[in-house]
Amino acid sequence: MNKIRISIISLVLFIATSSLSMAQDTLRVLAIGNSFSQDAVEQNLYEIAAEDGKVFVIGNMYIGGCSLERHINNALTDKRDYDYRKIVSGVKREFKRTTLDEALRDEKWDVVSLQQVSGKSGMPASYEPYLEDLVNYVRSYVPDARLVWHQTWAYAEASVHPDFNYYDNDREKMYACIVNASRLACEKYGFGIIPCGTAIQNLRGTDDGENCTRDGYHLNHSVGRYTAALTWYAALTGRSILGISYRPAILSERRASLARKAAQAAVESPYAVSDLGLRSRPAGDQMGISVLPDLTAEIKDADGKVISPKLRSIRAWDSSRRPSIIKSLTEKNFGTAAERGEVNAEILSVDVKALGGAATCKQIRVLYNEKGNRYLTLLLYTPNSKDKAPVFLGLNRDGNETVTADTKVLRADRNELSRYGVHRTGTRGEAAGEWQLEELIARGYGLATFCADDAAPDFDNSGVLGLKPLFDKKLTWGCYAQWAWALSKAMDYLVSDEDVDASRVALVGSGKHSVSALWAGATDERFALVGAVGMQSWRDMVPEQIQHRFITPAVYCKAQCSSCISSGLVVPEAEYKLFSLIAPRALYVSAYDNAAWLGTNVTEAARVYRLWGPKTPAKIKFSKKENKDTGAEDWNALMDFADRWMPAPRK
Numbered sequence: 001m002n003k004i005r006i007s008i009i010s011l012v013l014f015i016a017t018s019s020l021s022m023a024q025d026t027l028r029v030l031a032i033g034n035s036f037s038q039d040a041v042e043q044n045l046y047e048i049a050a051e052d053g054k055v056f057v058i059g060n061m062y063i064g065g066c067s068l069e070r071h072i073n074n075a076l077t078d079k080r081d082y083d084y085r086k087i088v089s090g091v092k093r094e095f096k097r098t099t100l101d102e103a104l105r106d107e108k109w110d111v112v113s114l115q116q117v118s119g120k121s122g123m124p125a126s127y128e129p130y131l132e133d134l135v136n137y138v139r140s141y142v143p144d145a146r147l148v149w150h151q152t153w154a155y156a157e158a159s160v161h162p163d164f165n166y167y168d169n170d171r172e173k174m175y176a177c178i179v180n181a182s183r184l185a186c187e188k189y190g191f192g193i194i195p196c197g198t199a200i201q202n203l204r205g206t207d208d209g210e211n212c213t214r215d216g217y218h219l220n221h222s223v224g225r226y227t228a229a230l231t232w233y234a235a236l237t238g239r240s241i242l243g244i245s246y247r248p249a250i251l252s253e254r255r256a257s258l259a260r261k262a263a264q265a266a267v268e269s270p271y272a273v274s275d276l277g278l279r280s281r282p283a284g285d286q287m288g289i290s291v292l293p294d295l296t297a298e299i300k301d302a303d304g305k306v307i308s309p310k311l312r313s314i315r316a317w318d319s320s321r322r323p324s325i326i327k328s329l330t331e332k333n334f335g336t337a338a339e340r341g342e343v344n345a346e347i348l349s350v351d352v353k354a355l356g357g358a359a360t361c362k363q364i365r366v367l368y369n370e371k372g373n374r375y376l377t378l379l380l381y382t383p384n385s386k387d388k389a390p391v392f393l394g395l396n397r398d399g400n401e402t403v404t405a406d407t408k409v410l411r412a413d414r415n416e417l418s419r420y421g422v423h424r425t426g427t428r429g430e431a432a433g434e435w436q437l438e439e440l441i442a443r444g445y446g447l448a449t450f451c452a453d454d455a456a457p458d459f460d461n462s463g464v465l466g467l468k469p470l471f472d473k474k475l476t477w478g479c480y481a482q483w484a485w486a487l488s489k490a491m492d493y494l495v496s497d498e499d500v501d502a503s504r505v506a507l508v509g510s511g512k513h514s515v516s517a518l519w520a521g522a523t524d525e526r527f528a529l530v531g532a533v534g535m536q537s538w539r540d541m542v543p544e545q546i547q548h549r550f551i552t553p554a555v556y557c558k559a560q561c562s563s564c565i566s567s568g569l570v571v572p573e574a575e576y577k578l579f580s581l582i583a584p585r586a587l588y589v590s591a592y593d594n595a596a597w598l599g600t601n602v603t604e605a606a607r608v609y610r611l612w613g614p615k616t617p618a619k620i621k622f623s624k625k626e627n628k629d630t631g632a633e634d635w636n637a638l639m640d641f642a643d644r645w646m647p648a649p650r651k
Helices: 002-019 035-041 045-051 068-077 100-106 130-141 162-167 171-189 196-204 223-237 253-268 314-334 414-420 437-442 479-494 513-523 558-567 575-582 598-612 632-645
Strands: 026-032 055-062 082-088 091-098 111-114 146-150 192-194 306-308 345-353 359-367 375-383 389-396 446-451 500-510 529-535 586-592 620-625
Touching: 026 035, 026 100, 026 223, 035 055, 035 146, 035 223, 045 055, 045 223, 055 100, 068 100, 068 130, 082 100, 091 100, 100 130, 111 130, 130 146, 130 171, 146 171, 162 171, 171 192, 171 196, 192 223, 196 223, 196 253, 223 253, 314 479, 314 513, 314 575, 314 598, 359 479, 375 389, 375 437, 375 479, 389 479, 389 513, 389 632, 437 446, 437 632, 446 479, 446 500, 479 500, 479 513, 500 513, 500 632, 513 529, 513 575, 529 632, 575 586, 575 598, 586 632, 598 620
Parallel strands: 026 055, 026 111, 111 146, 146 192, 389 446, 389 500, 500 529, 529 586, 586 620
Antiparallel strands: 055 082, 082 091, 345 359, 359 375, 375 446
16 A cells, blocks of 8 residues: 555656646647557657647556456446556656546546557447446546547458457458447547547558558557557647658658658548558669568569469469479579488487486487588487477577586587587577477477587688588578578488477577578478567668678578679568468467568468468467567467467377
């Protein structure tokens, strides 16, 4: 109780002192919402107003996923259920365990916004009787305040939000339902409209495409949130935002301009999408927004003749389009790899009582060539159970000994490996948190891993290190392709191991290694699932320039990459093609907040997944990753996904 009193006293003092510096021309705005109001008002709105000479006091009553029903129930029971975020003089403070009436009495609010939880925002029947009761409750505290309705946005096409099913996983249908429901609410209660849903839909008609959410439903921290804040400001003030110069530091001026136009058009026409005529990216705009071609669309030659019809069947994808994409990526991105040949492996050690008896640990030398002078050292843990185990396979950075504190794991022979350009050393168990071995075993999964440097170092621009000297020197493969080749080489062994369920081997790659996992999964269909964890871009640039994403061209095929760098060209559009090539197998993708560009890639890949039919559950998932390091949260999410999409075979 004392903590609550102290919090309330702090709130009062903060308000009192801050109010002294306020100009008379102040607009006090309170949002009763959830994470969607957080996306809209807690960043950029104050700064936009300040540039235009306005002073905003902004409050947001936040509960993640809060519905109208929960809001009114909280109000009637005085439940301390809210995080009250308040921005005064540009400073945001947060007050935990706040009631709705405390927030309503906190200021003489000029504007109060209401909204439905996003998944039900297009369902008018879900509004009542809760909205009517909430309106009456709010007006009893702030009778002079202007009530407005926050129109939320439709989910991205590839969103995996469970509520998307209400709208048949159709973005356009969801938007139409939201428009209808918001119009009815505004007409019934006399609300003003803040048309964020239409603004975002307008934005999706520009070169920004789907690149405005970070996880398929929440807005990203750059263009998405900026567009929402612009919409709020224009709707609340009636002022044009086309001349606003403020923009977040991570947002380019071109993208900011698109956001302003999308928001202004929405305020002028809140219930219909406006064609802004901004779909085509101007020539030479290398840092603009990429519009990715539909991989299922018809293909025409230079004269406009159809050389490949629109894909409508799995057979057409498998027989024609998929092989052509692999060929293109091989030539332009990854380079030609060597044939793998026969599997040749040597068991170095077996420990059937590893991890306190919970697992069996094997260490295997998988040879690259007949001479036996080059190899990868595969570390394999499988749970001690009667059944063969599904296994995650991935590359580690600094040696098998870093994956676990198990003292029986062999240290890499650095003197031997130095011949191949290895320049890193690791200490035993230092990367154990990145692999969560014990948790994997406890949940019934095995782990197979080897050091990426066993195949190739990622700093080699000379072409003399890695696997290249072992095979035809004319091969163009870069580091990604060599890593992918080695992963398939490890799979060659795993299919023969009596403790491994070869039908349930999943690839996992983190950061840079995620691309090699995707390429391995694309070229080797034996892998049942691919997990690309923590993909990222450079400063939210879409598409990225190669020199921004990679220090050296070694990861791609050298000739193509060097050409791109010298000419300033963007990274060849590879990711969404890689995602598509995994279909219909399970694909899990996660990205940092600054990698919202992947939303576009996932969306386009989803078109290919849909070839397997509307009744086939989607096997592609895109999620936000909060931090740089891979850890327990990432693995638990990946294993949850695998539990569903890589299940045990029926007996």
